[in-house]
Structure formats: structure tokens, C-alpha cells
Amino acid sequence: MKLFAPLAAALIAVAGPAYTAYEHGHDHKPLHGGIVAESDPTEYELVAKPDAITLHAREKGKRVSLRGARAKATILSGAEQS
Template structure:
């Protein structure tokens, strides 16, 4: 087999591998349910539900439906609303991470949460409000 055919075969196989990986997304037989009325994303098998209100930010974490212990955890939430950027520190409040203040949130707002839990790698989650 000449080198050009080998390269073509490699590219062909790699493209199918990329398609298969892209199609996987993370369809594993369950839906992400917003128990607290927020927006849910999954990162490393942990569901993060963000409840974003003009005066309150809450982040609920679940592992296979069970609340994650956030007693010694923290999170940094970056809020991007139009050209405005706001960074908020969330701290434990019962079974969730929370911050109270004044926040510019609404349809189209994008948020990025970086969550730190003791003994675990940090989680980065991206949210978009509708």
C-alpha cells in the first residue's frame, strides 16, 4: 500500500471515530430533571442545577440523583450578560452552594461555574439561560 492510500485510510477511519464520539454526547438512558426549577448540565457524572435569580444564585449538585456533600465546597460563578461580566463566590448553604446579592440575569445570560469539592478534581460547567 502506498503512503497516500495509507493516509487516506487513516483519515477515513479517524473521521468515523470522531462522528461516533460526537454522537455519544452522553446519552445514558436518563434525562436531566430540574428539581429546583433551574438549568441542569452534567459534568463527570455529576448533575449541576443552577437556579439563577436577580437576588439569589444557587447551585445544586447530584450524583445519580443523590445530593453531593458540599459542606466544605465552594464555587466561582461568572455571569456574562451582554457586555457585562460579574464574578460571584458561592458557599455552602445546606445541601447547595449559594450567594445572595444583585445579579443581572435573564434570557441569553451565559454562566460558567467552577466547583471545588474536597478530594475531587474541580468541575467546570457552562449554563445558558432561556
């Protein structure tokens, strides 16, 4: 769980102009137990587990394929980075 908040902050920073559900007047409920951020029109849900980090995307409630997408994550723990 210590890793979850920094990852969510990174997702929000990378997602561009991310908005909270309240600002848009509708609810963005996580479907996979993660944290949701929006970069209109796409909603991203970041799910961090001890053995994997998964990013889900959807537009208008429909799944968006991330096949072929690439990502890089830098995980910071104090002065350590991996």
C-alpha cells in the same frame, strides 16, 4: 431570564465533559427549577434568581454536599462585567 442562558452555558463549560440526558438515555429533570448538566457521575443544577445563584449537585439521585466548596461567577452584560 436574560442571565439564565449564559449561566447555563458557563456551568456546562465548567462541568467538563457535560452530556445531555438524551445521550445517556435517561432524563435529568431539574428539581429546583434550574438547568441540569452532567459530568459523570455528578449532575449539577444551576438555579439563577434575581437575588442569588445556587448550584445543586447529586449523584445517583442523592444530594451531594457542596459544603466548603467555593465558586466564582463572572456575569457579562454587553460590555459590562461584574
